[in-house]
Amino acid sequence: MARRTSLALLIVLALVVATVVPGFTQAKPPVVVALVAAMSGGSALSGEAIKRGLTVAIDEINAKGGVLGGRKIELVVRDEEGNPSKGVTAARDVIEREKAVAVFGGLHSPVGLAMLPVFHELKVPYVGTWAAATNITRNGRTPNYMFRVSANDDAVDHFLAKHVVEKLGAKKPGVILENTPWGASNQEGLTKWFAQMKVQPVGFEKFNWNDSDMSPQLLRLKNGGADSIVMVANAPEGAQVVKSRAKIGWNVPTVSHWGISGGRFAELTGELSESVVFVQTYSFFGKQSETGERVIAALKSKHGIKGPEDILAPVGTANAYDAMHLVALAIEKAGAADGAKVRDALENLGEYKGLIKTYKRPFTPEQHDALTENDYILVTWKGGKIIPVAR
Amino acid sequence: MIAQLLFSGLALGSMYALVALGYNITYATSQTVNFSQGQSVMVGAVVAYVLYVGLGWPFWAALPVTLVALALLGVIVERVAVRPFLRARSIAWLLATIAVGIIGENLAMIFFGKDARAFPSALTQTPWTILGAGVYPHELLVPVVGILLMALVELGFRRTLAGKALRAVAFSHDAAGLMGINVHRTITAAYALSSVLAGVAGILLAPLLNVSATMGTTIGLKAFAVAIIGGIESPRGIVAAGILYGLFEAIVAGYLGTGVREILGFALVIVVLLARPWGLFGQPGVRRV
Numbered sequence: 010m011a012r013r014t015s016l017a018l019l020i021v022l023a024l025v026v027a028t029v030v031p032g033f034t035q036a037k038p039p040v041v042v043a044l045v046a047a048m049s050g051g052s053a054l055s056g057e058a059i060k061r062g063l064t065v066a067i068d069e070i071n072a073k074g075g076v077l078g079g080r081k082i083e084l085v086v087r088d089e090e091g092n093p094s095k096g097v098t099a100a101r102d103v104i105e106r107e108k109a110v111a112v113f114g115g116l117h118s119p120v121g122l123a124m125l126p127v128f129h130e131l132k133v134p135y136v137g138t139w140a141a142a143t144n145i146t147r148n149g150r151t152p153n154y155m156f157r158v159s160a161n162d163d164a165v166d167h168f169l170a171k172h173v174v175e176k177l178g179a180k181k182p183g184v185i186l187e188n189t190p191w192g193a194s195n196q197e198g199l200t201k202w203f204a205q206m207k208v209q210p211v212g213f214e215k216f217n218w219n220d221s222d223m224s225p226q227l228l229r230l231k232n233g234g235a236d237s238i239v240m241v242a243n244a245p246e247g248a249q250v251v252k253s254r255a256k257i258g259w260n261v262p263t264v265s266h267w268g269i270s271g272g273r274f275a276e277l278t279g280e281l282s283e284s285v286v287f288v289q290t291y292s293f294f295g296k297q298s299e300t301g302e303r304v305i306a307a308l309k310s311k312h313g314i315k316g317p318e319d320i321l322a323p324v325g326t327a328n329a330y331d332a333m334h335l336v337a338l339a340i341e342k343a344g345a346a347d348g349a350k351v352r353d354a355l356e357n358l359g360e361y362k363g364l365i366k367t368y369k370r371p372f373t374p375e376q377h378d379a380l381t382e383n384d385y386i387l388v389t390w391k392g393g394k395i396i397p398v399a400r
Numbered sequence: 401m402i403a404q405l406l407f408s409g410l411a412l413g414s415m416y417a418l419v420a421l422g423y424n425i426t427y428a429t430s431q432t433v434n435f436s437q438g439q440s441v442m443v444g445a446v447v448a449y450v451l452y453v454g455l456g457w458p459f460w461a462a463l464p465v466t467l468v469a470l471a472l473l474g475v476i477v478e479r480v481a482v483r484p485f486l487r488a489r490s491i492a493w494l495l496a497t498i499a500v501g502i503i504g505e506n507l508a509m510i511f512f513g514k515d516a517r518a519f520p521s522a523l524t525q526t527p528w529t530i531l532g533a534g535v536y537p538h539e540l541l542v543p544v545v546g547i548l549l550m551a552l553v554e555l556g557f558r559r560t561l562a563g564k565a566l567r568a569v570a571f572s573h574d575a576a577g578l579m580g581i582n583v584h585r586t587i588t589a590a591y592a593l594s595s596v597l598a599g600v601a602g603i604l605l606a607p608l609l610n611v612s613a614t615m616g617t618t619i620g621l622k623a624f625a626v627a628i629i630g631g632i633e634s635p636r637g638i639v640a641a642g643i644l645y646g647l648f649e650a651i652v653a654g655y656l657g658t659g660v661r662e663i664l665g666f667a668l669v670i671v672v673l674l675a676r677p678w679g680l681f682g683q684p685g686v687r688r689v
Contacts, residue, residue: 053514188658215658219618221609222408224534225654228401245516245610256527256534257404272515277610279518321515 039083040346043103046115048088055116058322062329065307076340093123100124104131110346111336118142128154133348138328146377158332164382166198183235188215195241211235223253240265244272275393282390291327293317300364331363404533405650411539413646414546417639418601419623422594428570429590436501437598438620444599445606474595508613521607631679
């Protein structure tokens with residue numbers, strides 16, 4: 010009996026010490042979130058941009074005392090090298106070993122799609138910050154563990170098609186896209202939306218990565234009578250398309266998906282860059298909100314950038330920044346570092362004033378894309394800077 | 401349309417030929433192939449970019465330094481990835497040269513960066529119109545320089561002592577050795593020369609293709625296909641096959657679409673291998689008994 014009392018006393022003592030002595034409160038375990046993205050290879054810039062956005066947000070959250078009553082947020086990063094099977098391994102690793110309660114995804118849609126079953130099996134939410142494939146979030150599963158704070162191809166395709174048909178008045182758009190699953194996803198979307206607008210594209214021309222001369226493809230579109238170009242490309246190939254177009258002396262409006270913003274398109278094309286308009290979710294150029302100023306200041310002090318023109322792959326940073334804040338709100342709302350509860354909380358968040366916009370209700374059980382077509386902006390280059398275009 | 405396609409194909413084809421000629425030179429002298437030729441293309445462009453654009457050197461100074469760096473690269477590849485295996489009569493040089501290429505590509509990603517950079521050239525600013533086709537003047541320079549260089553190599557082989565040594569080694573290691581030719585050194589020289597040729601292709605292509613760590617991978621592979629089609633033992637065959645392959649690609653892409661370009665191109669490789677294993681322009685090897 011006496012022995013049991015002393016044990017109970019000891020426990021009480023331990024609890025008292027834990028709450029009174031500051032050293033104990035600081036030792037609260039961190040809440041781990043993970044980034045599984047391409048950190049090396051041709052798309053490494055995107056991974057770095059996402060990591061920066063997450064880090065800026067995490068520093069803000071931790072400076073305000075973290076989540077769940079003083080627990081700091083900790084980020085672990087894994088490189089999937091653009092390889093779906095490595096993504097699957099990394100997703101398992103960060104959830105099972107590092108105990109991540111949410112996993113952010115990178116640029117490559119095939120990787121996001123490959124990891125999808127893992128998140129459902131281990132019951133931890135995925136929050137995409139770049140990859141735009143429509144069926145990552147619209148996957149038919151309930152409960153759905155896939156969320157996204159980024160564009161989605163289907164909506165981008167509608168956005169582009171609408172601009173080409175309604176604003177430019179095009180009757181015969183020509184499409185040129187990369188010969189990859191991403192290109193295919195957009196061919197599907199563009200075919201669907203153009204058909205709905207009763208417009209028949211002249212053709213869907215394709216190119217491979219590292220192709221140097223796109224004039225044969227463009228000539229096919231030109232000879233078919235195209236009056237505008239819709240382009241789905243990353244920066245290096247997008248630059249070749251624009252240069253080849255200038256070479257064959259073909260001056261038609263060119264609108265592009267956002268892949269060309271992931272590299273140095275303006276440097277590669279010079280003045281020609283000003284002939285292309287494209288989609289973004291956010292621009293660090295122009296007048297910034299208070300949040301925008303704060304993010305730029307944090308990037309300046311941490312990464313030595315001089316201005317918005319140094320923020321390469323800006324959408325990655327902006328999307329990741331908002332995604333991290335939304336996840337932190339969900340952890341707080343869930344009241345526990347538990348993947349399934351965080352997932353439920355994400356669907357029921359209230360208003361959040363973010364960088365990209367004020368989210369009324371970021372996600373619902375039916376809508377797992379926090380950004381919609383109305384949030385996209387149309388931009389172009391002017392003197393190497395990305396500036397918004399009036400719609 | 402056809403004029404446009406011919407110009408496109410000619411520029412690309414002469415680059416394939418230049419890189420493929422490097423395969424021929426090492427194969428002829430040592431029966432080995434440097435599978436990091438594609439990365440030599442990249443190194444040529446990257447080193448020239450760093451000196452000319454990065455450090456702001458004048459081009460006449462950047463060019464010779466780049467060529468020396470390329471020759472050194474060829475020497476290193478031969479010493480590290482070829483000679484040890486050749487001595488052991490192993491074909492592991494095949495994997496070893498591929499490995500060198502992958503290492504080179506990743507080193508470039510670390511030190512040069514991962515995104516493509518623009519290589520400025522006054523000749524890619526305004527296109528000319530020739531026969532109704534738009535052409536950047538630089539695109540005309542590429543085949544001119546390429547063909548001149550290939551002619552120079554051919555001449556060097558026939559007229560200079562070093563060239564004759566190369567041909568002697570190609571004919572027979574033993575006989576050449578008996579005649580007092582240093583076989584090892586000649587093979588090393590062959591690797592240096594092949595690396596320089598690929599690197600020149602890289603410098604020529606840089607203003608058209610942009611400079612990036614992965615720019616040489618595809619061209620290295622296609623040049624090898626060209627070497628097989630033309631006949632890896634036939635330098636003239638390779639030059640012809642390279643230019644024809646470039647034209648073939650442009651015309652297929654222009655009339656049938658890009659989707660079928662690689663299918664037809666590499667199907668051609670298989671057909672040639674089946675019908676004429678020694679290449680379209682090569683001659684069946686003499687069996688030595």
